[in-house]
Structure formats: structure tokens, C-alpha cells
Amino acid sequence: MKASPLQKLIVFVLGWGAALLMFFPVAWMVLTGFKSEIDAVHSPPLLIFHPILSNFTHVIHEGDYLGALGNSVGIALGATVLGLLIAMPGAYAMAFFPNRWTKDLLLWMLSTKMMPAVGVLMPIYLICQKSGLLDTLTGLVLVMMLSNLPIIVWMLYTFFKEIPGDIIEASRMDGAGPLAQLRIVLLPLAGPGIASTALLSIILTWNEAFWSLNLTSSNAAPLTAFIATFSAPEGLFWAKLSAASTLAVAPILIFGWLTQRQLVRGLTFGAVK
Amino acid sequence: MCTLELKNLRKAYGNVEVIKGVDLTINDREFVVFVGPSGCGKSTLLRMIAGLEEISGGELLIDGVRVNQVPPDKRGLAMVFQSYALYPHMNVADNMAFALRLAGVPKAERDARVAVAAKTLQLDALLDRKPANLSGGQRQRVAIGRAIVRQPKAFLFDEPLSNLDAALRVQTRIEIAKLHNDLKSTMIYVTHDQIEAMTLADRIVVFNAGRIEQVGTPLELYHNPANLFVAGFIGSPKMNLIGAEVVQTDGSASMLKLEGGSGFAVPARLAPGAKVTLGLRPEHIELAPEGGLAGKVEVVEHLGNETIAYADIGAAQPLTVKLSSDAPVRLGETLHFALRGHAASLFDEQGQAIALPGT
Numbered sequence: 001m002k003a004s005p006l007q008k009l010i011v012f013v014l015g016w017g018a019a020l021l022m023f024f025p026v027a028w029m030v031l032t033g034f035k036s037e038i039d040a041v042h043s044p045p046l047l048i049f050h051p052i053l054s055n056f057t058h059v060i061h062e063g064d065y066l067g068a069l070g071n072s073v074g075i076a077l078g079a080t081v082l083g084l085l086i087a088m089p090g091a092y093a094m095a096f097f098p099n100r101w102t103k104d105l106l107l108w109m110l111s112t113k114m115m116p117a118v119g120v121l122m123p124i125y126l127i128c129q130k131s132g133l134l135d136t137l138t139g140l141v142l143v144m145m146l147s148n149l150p151i152i153v154w155m156l157y158t159f160f161k162e163i164p165g166d167i168i169e170a171s172r173m174d175g176a177g178p179l180a181q182l183r184i185v186l187l188p189l190a191g192p193g194i195a196s197t198a199l200l201s202i203i204l205t206w207n208e209a210f211w212s213l214n215l216t217s218s219n220a221a222p223l224t225a226f227i228a229t230f231s232a233p234e235g236l237f238w239a240k241l242s243a244a245s246t247l248a249v250a251p252i253l254i255f256g257w258l259t260q261r262q263l264v265r266g267l268t269f270g271a272v273k
Numbered sequence: 274m275c276t277l278e279l280k281n282l283r284k285a286y287g288n289v290e291v292i293k294g295v296d297l298t299i300n301d302r303e304f305v306v307f308v309g310p311s312g313c314g315k316s317t318l319l320r321m322i323a324g325l326e327e328i329s330g331g332e333l334l335i336d337g338v339r340v341n342q343v344p345p346d347k348r349g350l351a352m353v354f355q356s357y358a359l360y361p362h363m364n365v366a367d368n369m370a371f372a373l374r375l376a377g378v379p380k381a382e383r384d385a386r387v388a389v390a391a392k393t394l395q396l397d398a399l400l401d402r403k404p405a406n407l408s409g410g411q412r413q414r415v416a417i418g419r420a421i422v423r424q425p426k427a428f429l430f431d432e433p434l435s436n437l438d439a440a441l442r443v444q445t446r447i448e449i450a451k452l453h454n455d456l457k458s459t460m461i462y463v464t465h466d467q468i469e470a471m472t473l474a475d476r477i478v479v480f481n482a483g484r485i486e487q488v489g490t491p492l493e494l495y496h497n498p499a500n501l502f503v504a505g506f507i508g509s510p511k512m513n514l515i516g517a518e519v520v521q522t523d524g525s526a527s528m529l530k531l532e533g534g535s536g537f538a539v540p541a542r543l544a545p546g547a548k549v550t551l552g553l554r555p556e557h558i559e560l561a562p563e564g565g566l567a568g569k570v571e572v573v574e575h576l577g578n579e580t581i582a583y584a585d586i587g588a589a590q591p592l593t594v595k596l597s598s599d600a601p602v603r604l605g606e607t608l609h610f611a612l613r614g615h616a617a618s619l620f621d622e623q624g625q626a627i628a629l630p631g632t
Contacts, residue, residue: 166358169325174372174423175346184371188362 032242040239055243059230064218068226071137072206072248075222077243078141079148080201084194086145087152092182094153094169095160099265106157109150117147117210125155129213135216143215144205151204152197159193160186196262203263223248275349275459276301276336277322283330284317291317293483294331299427299461304453307463308470308506309480316418316431318480319463323352323429326493335426347373347506351420355432357412359404360417366400369419390421393455394448410441416454422475427459434469446472460544467507471495479503504552510581510593512618513553519543525630533587534564541629549627552618555581555595568592569607584608603615 003011032040034051059065094102124143125134133139163186171185173270187194209224214224227248230241284292292314299305307315313548317500320326322333324345333340340348359368366376368389378386391397394414404412413433414554420428430449434442448472453460464470470477471491479486479494479502487499491507498504504512517529517537527543528536529551537551568584571591575598582602583591594604594610619627 050346164356164358166354166356167360169345170352170354170358170419171360171371172325172420173323173345173350173352175375180375 004034014055017223018157030246031243031245032239034243035239037237037239040242055239056247059240059244059247061230063244064221065226065244067250068132068221068223068248071140071220072110072224072251074137075144075212075220076202076205078137079144079205080198083145083149083152083201084156084198087149087156088182088194091153091156091160092178092186093164095108095157097271106154113147113150121214124211125214133215135219135221137220140212140215143211144208147211148201148204152201155197155200156190156194159190159197162193163189192262199256199259199263203252203256212256274301274336277427277459277461279318279322279331279333281331282318282321282328282333284314284321284326285329287297290329291483292321292329295485297478297485297488298399299459302457302459304460304462304475306470306474306477307461307480308465308467308477309390309486310506311465313480314483315465315480319352319431319461321431322461323350324348325352346492348427349426351423351425351427352429352431353416353420353433355435357404357436359412359414359415361404364401364403364419365396365407365415368404368415369422371419372423378418380567386422386424387418390418393421395548405503409437410445413437413445414448416477417449421456425458427461430460430462432464433462434464434466442469449473456515467509471507477507479506481506497626497628498552498618501550501552501620504618504620504626508554510555510595513555513558513590513592514620515551515553515586515588515590515592517551519545519547519549521545522627529624531566531586532589535586537566539617539629541619541627543627548622550620550624552620553592553612554616555593557613557616558592558594558610559613560596560600561609563609565609565611567607567609568603570604573602573604582608584610 017133030128031047033055034053035046035055036052039046041048045105058224092107128134128139128143131139133142167185167189168181171181175185206222209228212222212225213228227241230237230244279295279297279299282292282295285288295318298594307319309315311559312546317326321328324343326338328341335348335350355578360371363371366384366387369387373383373386388397391400394417396411396414396418399407399411399415404415407415413436416433433449434445445598446469449462453473462469462473474491476488477491477494481502486506487494487503489497494503495505497506498512501514514530518535519527520530521528522542522545525542526538526540527545528538529549531537531551539551543549566586567584568591570582570584572583574581580596580598580600580602582594582596582600583592586592592610602608617629619629621627
């Protein structure tokens with residue numbers, strides 16, 4: 001069926017409307033970052049103002065932006081690499097050697113994501129405290145990895161499932177053991193899927209705030225915790241907070257924009273062949 | 274050399290038994306075709322032989338050695354899959370050399386063996402291509418080439434022609450037959466297509482519901498089906514199977530009353546009152562001036578080289594008759610049919626064949 005011009009117009013307006021609605025807070029945040037503190041709280045809100053850069057220089061020099069950035073990168077990459085290493089054999093086994101518990105196991109793994117994180121805050125905090133992992137990169141990498149693991153396993157499972165079982169069986173007939181199958185057949189074929197999974201994991205870890213706020217103070221604080229330091233007891237500095245937020249989301253925004261093709265494919269979970 | 278022995282082989286998924294005890298010996302250099310309707314277990318049995326499915330019971334022997342627990346690649350068998358199962362990220366040459374590479378065969382020897390196989394299958398010009406850039410027939414040839422390169426003890430084919438179009442299927446079928454003549458290897462071939470079975474096989478194994486119904490050469494199965502299932506499965510168009518009752522026995526002949534009321538004499542001594550099934554091949558029936566079976570023609574199919582007529586003789590199924598292309602058959606006309614020679618089959622109430630003289 002071909003869409004009529006009116007239908008096209010409606011879809012166009014709805015699409016752009018939704019996009020602008022979602023984009024507006026981000027755009028407003030960026031704009032506020034360039035305002036003085038006075039302009040930032042001006043009522044009615046100012047769209048035209050004298051832009052300044054002092055908020056950004058303040059955030060970079062007064063706070064430990066580069067340290068937090070480094071932590072964010074380290075945690076995101078660490079949690080993602082570790083998660084993939086653990087999830088890949090698991091997803092391989094579940095996709096190609098399923099038994100009657102496989103579906104239940106997958107659902108159970110996903111169900112852990114349905115529980116609010118705060119529900120396990122106390123035990124996780126105590127475990128980290130007793131094992132000396134509070135405010136360490138190792139601790140945060142472990143917790144973030146575990147919290148994303150169900151999604152990584154689930155996504156990889158879906159991508160592996162797309163690979164015809166015959167190909168794996170043919171490689172078994174040809175003499176490939178499990179490791180050779182992973183390395184020579186599975187990895188090249190599921191490469192795009194694994195990349196999408198890695199991207200999603202990086203973004204999820206980057207944006208995660210709950211655990212970073214609760215398990216770090218200064219040493220291992222990533223950007224999410226860094227932003228929070230700008231809502232200080234002495235008052236809310238909207239312009240500086242916006243500048244910090246802009247600096248925090250900028251790297252991942254650029255990263256996401258560069259990799260959007262992979263991401264879209266990953267997020268549609270192979271539904272579109 | 275490769276002889277395969279299947280001794281009371283069984284496969285069960287939980288409580289569901291899909292292979293219910295199969296005994297079969299496949300001789301060296303033999304081309305054996307497993308045939309049967311979908312879901313009869315023929316593919317599962319092939320996969321058990323390959324080592325891709327665990328064996329639940331019984332024994333599998335290759336050249337006299339029990340291989341139940343031996344992993345697939347150590348059994349020395351090569352398999353050609355219905356979906357071709359080529360490695361999409363490797364070119365044709367790498368696909369064919371993959372097993373040799375894993376086995377640590379030096380590159381020079383790998384290349385030489387791939388070149389020989391490629392020549393046999395006319396793949397020389399395609400060695401650098403990826404599977405995505407090949408036609409279905411070419412892909413299937415690469416899959417066969419991948420099997421040949423390994424120089425296996427036996428080849429296993431799992432419905433290898435099902436994804437090809439009709440013309441290519443015939444052509445590839447002939448190539449596989451030639452390949453068997455050239456390589457003189459043991460081959461096991463699974464199909465649901467009885468024409469492939471008839472044309473390729475030294476021996477056909479007919480499966481139904483996880484059991485062997487009959488094993489024999491194509492012509493044995495065609496002329497002497499052991500039971501109703503084989504009778505209905507082998508032959509195209511299908512054998513006419515007509516319910517009948519023995520009304521009279523006289524010396525060495527019996528008179529049958531067919532469904533629909535016609536009488537039919539068979540050269541066998543049967544108990545009067547017994548319920549039997551009469552089997553008549555469409556190609557063994559000819560037109561008669563009068564008498565015999567009478568039926569009104571319901572459908573006529575002109576195929577050019579022959580004419581197939583379907584006539585209502587009062588039985589549950591119309592009588593299928595294969596006639597010459599110039600046979601004077603018109604729709605709606607009542608014709609009389611007679612049997613050429615004694616080529617009828619007879620089955621008892623349990624569906625087992627009753628021996629008739631001359632068959």
C-alpha cells in the first residue's frame with residue numbers, strides 16, 4: 001500500500017515532533033552550559049543571551065573532569081570486555097546446545113533486570129566494603145558487568161541463533177572443536193552482532209549512575225558521579241551543572257552517532273533480516 | 274573400504290522414541306538411499322551415523338569398529354547438507370580446504386586436493402568467490418567438493434537437492450550418480466523424493482515412523498512391495514489400492530469382489546470372506562473392449578508422452594490409469610480396463626503382501 005500525501009505529512013510531523021521533544025532537554029542543557037548563572041535562572045527563560053565559556057573552563061579546572069572521564073572509559077571498556085568474555089561461551093552453549101532449561105535460564109537471567117537495583121544495594125555495598133572494592137575501578141567494573149550480563153547474554157544468544165545450525169554442524173564434521181568453532185566460524189559470522197552488543201554495553205555502562213553514585217566517592221568516580229558533585233550543598237549551580245553534563249554526555253553522544261548503523265541493527269535484535 | 278553396520282539402533286528424545294530399532298548393513302561402495310515421508314526418522318538416522326545426534330541405544334559399527342561415542346570428525350565420514358551449510362565468510366577454495374586446514378595438512382597438499390576436486394565438479398573458475406555470489410547449484414557443488422576433498426570413508430547426503438529447482442535437480446542428480454561411479458565410495462543418501470531414490474540407489478531403505486518398512490533394489494521394491502506402505506510410496510503415479518473381499522476360491526485362483534462391486538480374479542488360494550487390498554500399477558492397466566473393470570472417466574491429464582486418466586469405479590479412490598498419449602479417452606465416457614499380464618499385488622488385512630505366482 002502506498003501512503004497518501006496526507007499520511008506522509010502526519011508521519012513527518014509526528015516523527016519530527018517526537019524527535020524534537022526528546023532532543024529539547026539535551027539542547028537546553030547545552031545552551032544553559034553557555035549561560036552565566038544569572039541568565040540560567042532568568043524568568044522567562046532566555047533563548048538569546050551572551051554566551052560564555054567560563055562554566056566549561058571552571059568545570060574542567062575546578063573538578064577532576066579528566067580523571068572522571070578516564071574512569072568512565074575504563075569502567076565502560078572493562079565491563080564490556082569482561083562481560084563479552086563471560087557471555088560468549090554461555091550464549092554459544094545456549095544457542096547451539098539447548099536443553100529443556102535453556103529458555104527458563106534465559107528468562108531468569110533477564111528477570112534479574114526487572115528488580116530495582118536499590119533492592120540489592122545493601123548486600124552489594126557490604127560485599128564491596130568487606131572485600132575492599134568500594135571506590136575502586138575493579139569493584140565498579142565487576143558490578144556494572146554483572147548488571148549488564150543478562151542483556152549481553154540475551155543479545156548474543158539472539159545473534160548466535162541467527163547463524164544456521166547446519167554451519168556449526170558442518171564445522172563439527174570438518175573437525176572443529178568448540179574453541180575452533182567459536183574462533184573460525186562463530187566470531188566472523190556473528191561479528192556485527194557482537195559489535196552491536198559491545199556498543200550497547202558501553203553506552204549502558206557509561207550512563208549508569210546508581211552504582212557509581214553509591215559505590216564510589218573520589219578515586220573511581222566516573223562522569224555520572226562527577227556531574228552529581230555540581231549539585232552541591234551550597235546551592236544548585238545550573239549553568240555549571242549543565243556544562244558538566246554536556247561534557248559528560250559529549251563523548252558517548254559522538255561515539256553513538258559514529259556507530260549508529262551498528263547500534264540500530266543491534267537494537268532491532270535481528271528482527272529485520 | 275567402508276562397511277557400516279547398524280545394530281538395533283535407537284533414538285529417543287525423552288520418552289518419545291523416533292528411531293525404533295533399525296538393523297541394516299551397508300556394504301562397501303554401495304549407494305543406499307533412505308526414503309520415507311517427512312518425520313519418519315530418516316534424517317535423524319543419518320545424523321546419528323554422522324555423529325551429530327547421540328545414539329540412545331544399539332550399536333553403530335564402521336568397518337567393524339563400534340563408533341557410538343566417536344566424535345563426528347573422527348568417524349571419517351563427510352556430510353552434504355540440504356542447506357549446503359557453506360561458511361559464508363570464506364571463499365570456495367577455503368570452504369573446501371577447511372577440514373584439511375583443521376587437520377593440519379600442509380598448504381601445498383591442500384591446494385592440490387582442492388584443485389582436483391574443483392576440476393571434477395567444474396568449480397575451477399569459482400575458487401575465489403564467496404558463497405553469496407554463487408547460484409544454488411554451484412553452492413551445492415561446493416558442498417559436495419568440501420566432502421570430496423576430505424577423501425572420506427563414506428559420504429552422507431541429507432536431502433541435497435531439495436533446495437534446487439526442478440531442472441537443476443535432475444542435472445545434479447546425474448552428477449551425483451556419476452560421482453559415485455568415479456569415486457566408488459560408500460554413499461548414504463536421504464530423500465523424500467522417490468524418483469531420486471529409484472534413480473540413484475543400489476538399494477533403497479523405506480522408512481516409516483522410525484522403522485524400516487522394506488530394504489531392496491529399486492526394482493524389487495517396485496515389483497514386490499512388502500506391504501501397503503511401500504506399495505503406496507514407491508511408484509509415480511501411485512499404485513491403485515482397492516479394498517476387496519474374497520468371495521470364492523477355486524483351485525489355485527480366487528475371485529475378489531472389489532469396492533464398488535466389480536469382480537476380479539487373482540491367481541492365489543485365499544480364504545473366502547477374507548478382506549484384502551488389491552494393488553494395481555497405473556502403467557499395468559490397459560483399455561479393454563468390454564468386461565473387466567468399468568469406470569467413468571473423471572479427469573484426463575495429457576502429458577504429451579503419455580495420458581493419465583482417473584476413472585470412477587465406485588471405489589473410495591478413482592482408478593488411476595496410465596495410457597499412451599494417443600489413447601482415445603474422453604471426459605465423462607465409460608471405459609473398460611483390463612490388467613496386462615499378472616502384475617497385480619495383493620495385501621492381507623494387516624497390509625502385508627500376499628505372494629502371487631509370477632511376481
